[in-house]
Amino acid sequence: MTDLDSSSTTYGPSAILTPANIVTLVRLAAAPVAFSMMLTDPNQSSWPLAALWFVLSTSDMLDGTLARKQGTTRSGAFLDPLADKVLTIGGIAVMCVEGRFPWIALVLIVVREVAVSVFRSVYVRRGLAVPASKIAKWKAFLQMGAVGWVTVPLTESQHWLSLGTLWVGVALGLISGAQYFVAGSRAATSMAR
Incomplete structure (x- = not known):
């Protein structure tokens, strides 16, 4: 009898279509759907957009949990940070285009x-791996959160909240x-020693 419980499945480093990667x-x-919604909404805020942004931002924890449980892959090590960068930079860029965030932050x-x-690519060529710090994880959380605050209709008048969150995220990014x-x-x- 075969165990169909996907939580017991493990994947090797060369696997591509793992649950985490999916x-x-x-x-x-x-x-792009979220970015389009931001660009077409006059206030960049609606409950459907806020829900979508929340899911996109927090699902990073899900893919990380799945990867740790079922095995990390080289493709996941590339795709996960790429998704974070696309969401963060893309969301903040849209907010800059719409005049919500200052361009200098972007x-x-x-x-x-x-x-x-x-530097990561240089380190990898030398055989070094420098993992992301906790501050870097907080940086990503706050930068995505800054965009998230704008998307929530209840915070339309709370521009200071999204800007404050953004600048703390920028500062943590520079520190990390x-x-x-x-x-x-x-x-x-x-x-070298």
Whole structure:
């Protein structure tokens, strides 16, 4: 008799269509729908949009839980951060286009993400892995949350809440980026010894 409980299934590092990756692919596919809803709504807020953004933002925890339980994959290690970046940068970019967020916040976020991605690829070529810090996870949560506050109709007049959340997320992004560079440099130095 075969156990059909999917929670007991494990996947190797080369697997592609795992439950975790499917969740991530759905997040990526639904992101343009959310961006379109933001652009077509005059206030960038509605209950359906808020619900969609909440699901897209929080489902990151689901794919992470599934991956840890069933096995991480190389494709998931690429797709999950990609989905986070698409949602975060895309959502904030829409809010900048609509005049809800300042462009400088988006520029700082993009510069940080590009710099970390470049250094990550350098570290990987040297055989180093520098995991995301807790501050980096909070950064992503707050940046997605800043967009989320705008999408909730009850907070239309609470612009300070979304802006405050955004700027705390930007600050944590810069701090976690600096931590990433320091940790990578230390690991590279100790590896060279």
